[in-house]
Amino acid sequence: MERKTLIDDLERVLLTPEEINARVAELGRRITNDFRGEEVRLVGILKGAFMFFADLSRQIDLPVSMDFMAISSYGKATKSSGVVRIIKDLDNDITGKNVIIVEDIIDSGMSLSFLKENLISRGAKSLKICVLLDKPDRRRTQIDVDYVGFTIPDEFVVGFGLDYAEQYRALPMIGVLKPSVYSRKD
Numbered sequence: 001m002e003r004k005t006l007i008d009d010l011e012r013v014l015l016t017p018e019e020i021n022a023r024v025a026e027l028g029r030r031i032t033n034d035f036r037g038e039e040v041r042l043v044g045i046l047k048g049a050f051m052f053f054a055d056l057s058r059q060i061d062l063p064v065s066m067d068f069m070a071i072s073s074y075g076k077a078t079k080s081s082g083v084v085r086i087i088k089d090l091d092n093d094i095t096g097k098n099v100i101i102v103e104d105i106i107d108s109g110m111s112l113s114f115l116k117e118n119l120i121s122r123g124a125k126s127l128k129i130c131v132l133l134d135k136p137d138r139r140r141t142q143i144d145v146d147y148v149g150f151t152i153p154d155e156f157v158v159g160f161g162l163d164y165a166e167q168y169r170a171l172p173m174i175g176v177l178k179p180s181v182y183s184r185k186d
Contacts, residue, residue: 006168010158010175015150017172020132020160023149024052027130028059030147031100034128039063041097043119046070046088047169048104051161052132052149056102067092073111084114095123104161106131106145107138107154116143133157133174156182 031040039062044053046068057064070088099119106112112129120127130147137154158164159171164182
């Protein structure tokens with residue numbers, strides 16, 4: 001029997017590696033232009049944003065410092081619970097810093113609203129949000145996102161850092177996961 005690959009679990013490829021790379025480069029140029037002459041602190045949200053974060057940081061032609069946070073609102077579910085928990089906090093003070101939250105995806109907006117308020121309360125000079133993917137049809141709270149890679153339909157996507165049950169993160173593309181994969185009873 002031939003072994004199945006992770007790509008076989010995709011209904012279709014939504015964004016190719018080439019499309020992602022081109023858009024990340026464009027976002028890097030925009031951030032560079034917006035903050036010309038200043039330093040920025042990128043705050044990557046683990047685990048999903050790590051690939052986007054790494055690629056984006058290499059496209060920003062400014063002094064860049066980096067930090068990470070880990071939050072949870074999903075657990076092993078496919079939908080957010082709406083309750084946000086900080087699992088890993090920042091290692092460094094952001095007082096007086098230009099902070100850009102780098103996140104893989106915004107859907108309900110609850111997690112990013114929480115993070116934005118939390119980081120502003122810590123004295124950031126400015127706070128911007130950069131997301132690779134935006135699912136506006138799932139929004140439950142109003143939040144302004146400053147940099148958006150792609151607006152996508154309300155489908156369950158994986159790849160390029162996004163996972164389902166800790167799988168599919170390493171796929172170089174973003175694809176729609178077959179519903180049969182996440183509706184299986186284990």
